[in-house]
Amino acid sequence: MRRNLLPVLALLLGTLFLFLGNGLHGLLLPVRGSAEGYSNEILGLLGTSWATGFVLGCFFAPKLVMRVGHVRAFSSFISLIAIIALLTGIQVDQYWWVVLRAVTGFCTAGTSMIIESWLNERATNESRGMIFSFYISITLIGVVGGQMLVPLGDPSTTILFMFCGIFYCLAMLPTTLSTAATPQPLKSVSLDLRSLYRNSPISFVGILLIGIANGAYGTLGAVFGARAGLSPTTIAVMMSLTIFVGAMMQFPAGKLSDTTDRRYVLAALSGIAALAAVILALVQPHDAYVLIGFVALYGAAANALYPIAVAHANDFARADDFVKVSGGLLLLFGIGTIIGPTLGGPVMTQLGPYALFAVTATSHGLLTTYAIYRSRLRPAVPAGERDYVPKIPVGAAPTSTPESLNLDPRAAPLTDVAETEPASQEN
Structure with a gap:
């Protein structure tokens, strides 16, 4: 078990921070929006916008990753999510929030697909069931943990939005510093x-x-x-x-x-x-x-x-x-x-x-x-x-993309599994 988890530990740690930020930001916005007196329609559009961005990200993020590479795309997606988390705390405007949530949803789909493709690259037929279970558990822990941080701060101030930005930046570090080999291009959806x-x-x-x-x-x-x-x-x-x-x-x-x-x-x-x-x-x-x-x-x-x-x-x-x-x-x-x-x-x-x-x-x-x-x-x-x-x-x-399904034990067996080696360079 330890031998199977060590190659993907950095990726799972990055996933935890990513979903801590998602859980906190996703609950913080409607709580703060309600306090600001935003209408139910606008607050509903926050979810609609995020989900729309996420679905579109599943279709179009693989093309962006193919053009610039996994590491650059991942860093760009996470940077945008962190910037938006901070902006929503600074620019408290209902219409900007709706637009920015769509971008966050798109970038979340992109980051999730990249992490899932990396995990799939490191998994073997014997270990992918366990890695899949750990991945699902970590997304659950991250979202719930992020939500439970809301009562620890004042939603009417910027402090919790700053914590969102911190979590997203922390999510970038384990993955960009990982020595896991660059995975194959993301599959079209x-x-x-x-x-x-x-x-x-x-x-x-x-x-x-x-x-x-x-x-x-x-x-x-x-x-x-x-x-x-x-x-x-x-x-x-x-x-x-x-x-x-x-x-x-x-x-x-x-x-x-x-x-x-x-x-x-x-x-x-x-x-x-x-x-x-x-x-x-x-x-x-x-x-x-x-x-x-x-x-x-x-x-x-x-x-x-x-x-x-x-x-x-x-x-x-x-x-x-x-x-x-x-x-x-x-x-x-x-x-x-x-x-x-x-x-x-x-x-x-x-x-x-x-x-x-x-x-x-x-x-x-x-x-x-x-x-x-x-x-x-x-x-x-x-x-x-x-x-x-x-x-x-x-x-x-x-909270997961079609890319994660390659990790599912019910998927067809893996036929080409990368050996442990230093990360390849991307152009």
Whole structure:
């Protein structure tokens, strides 16, 4: 284990700092924006803008990396993210924030793809499952850790924005100083919606609905907390707890989906998420403990849906199509996270902050209904032929790119693995 992790330790450390910055900045902006009196529509656009930039980055960042090289591109992307984090603290302007979040999303996709390609280059067929697990765990720890830093500072000052810049600069150092060999060029990303739907209609529709619900809550959850009168500490706990309980739910939900028709599991979990959201929307509990309890129930069910939907799609895909199918679904999820905040903001303005959960309840209710309907039209893959791997899309948008799928144990075996050697020079 130690021998397998040492070559990628610097990359994983850089990943930790990157997502510490992402978690802190992603929660800090809506908290500060709410305090500044920004509208729900504008605060929703912060998530829409970030997700749009991220999806576009998955398509176009590989071309930039091909032109200037991995190290230069990585340094440029991180530098831009750090500069923007500082600018959002200095230039407190709602319209600039929306524009700058799109650039941050684009650059985050680029940095993530470069890190993931480096990790894939250093992985072997024996170690990539472990490296994949460490990578997913570190992204989770980074986002949650960054969110929990919000209560330690005053969101109305620039200090937390400065910490964001520091984390991003620290993320640059381990990777740019690493001796890992320069990886192969990033692979082009494609999105074939027609073939994705033909492969698994429930996964196609389900991933889009999950993206809408996650995007709405991930972006506007902090806005809901501020509008409902919660303290920054309570908001940070609420947002982080949904991610944490979702992570804990991965393994029992995945194990159940390996022995039961995954569509039934999707229907049950989305039904629980819808029920918790309906209770929150109708009862509107003012007691913080009751509120957080229902939000935790919601997060446990909602954040366990994505990997089950992806696993169901791959049950019907050929082994050599795993990366294509999973990558397409990841981008489809990103499209959903663009839609979610765009819908959620106006609904909250018209019906109040608790109406956010009406948006998520609608998405999860539709998923429950469609999953039950599809279970009657197509037989499930036999239990012994299914393979589930946990994957948590934390926050308002995907935190990994299609490049990370080459690390997934379900992907086709690696055929060309680089030996440990000093980094090659880039022109």
